[in-house]
Amino acid sequence: MKLISTRIHGTFDYLFALTMIVSPWLFGFARYDSAMWVPILLGLFVIIYSFFTDYERGVIPDICVKTNLCLDGLAGVFLAVSPWLFGFANIVYVPHLIVGLAGMAAALLTVKEPAAPPRRATVE
Numbered sequence: 001m002k003l004i005s006t007r008i009h010g011t012f013d014y015l016f017a018l019t020m021i022v023s024p025w026l027f028g029f030a031r032y033d034s035a036m037w038v039p040i041l042l043g044l045f046v047i048i049y050s051f052f053t054d055y056e057r058g059v060i061p062d063i064c065v066k067t068n069l070c071l072d073g074l075a076g077v078f079l080a081v082s083p084w085l086f087g088f089a090n091i092v093y094v095p096h097l098i099v100g101l102a103g104m105a106a107a108l109l110t111v112k113e114p115a116a117p118p119r120r121a122t123v124e
Helices: 006-026 033-051 065-085 094-109
Strands: none
Touching: 006 033, 006 065, 006 094, 033 065, 033 094, 065 094
């Protein structure tokens, strides 16, 4: 059952990315290299592909919503397992795990097509 529209998901993508970028300072783990850089770089990546997604919040509609949702799911999995993957789980893992799970949930609960017809960039 898909509960989230692409319009709401687009807003969530940018908020998700910004949360990841500020999380090292918000949750107090900015002094640990891997723990800090994983969410920052992943957040920047989410902003970039969201900018290019063909949904209501995208600016240049080149990536389909299905691809965006796959990338969101993968970003969520990567963020959730990163404390164990990069060996900083003994320092911090809860923010990475919770935000990663939220990203996976949003990807799974979002409809795969925008309600409005896709916009296409035109060249004049």
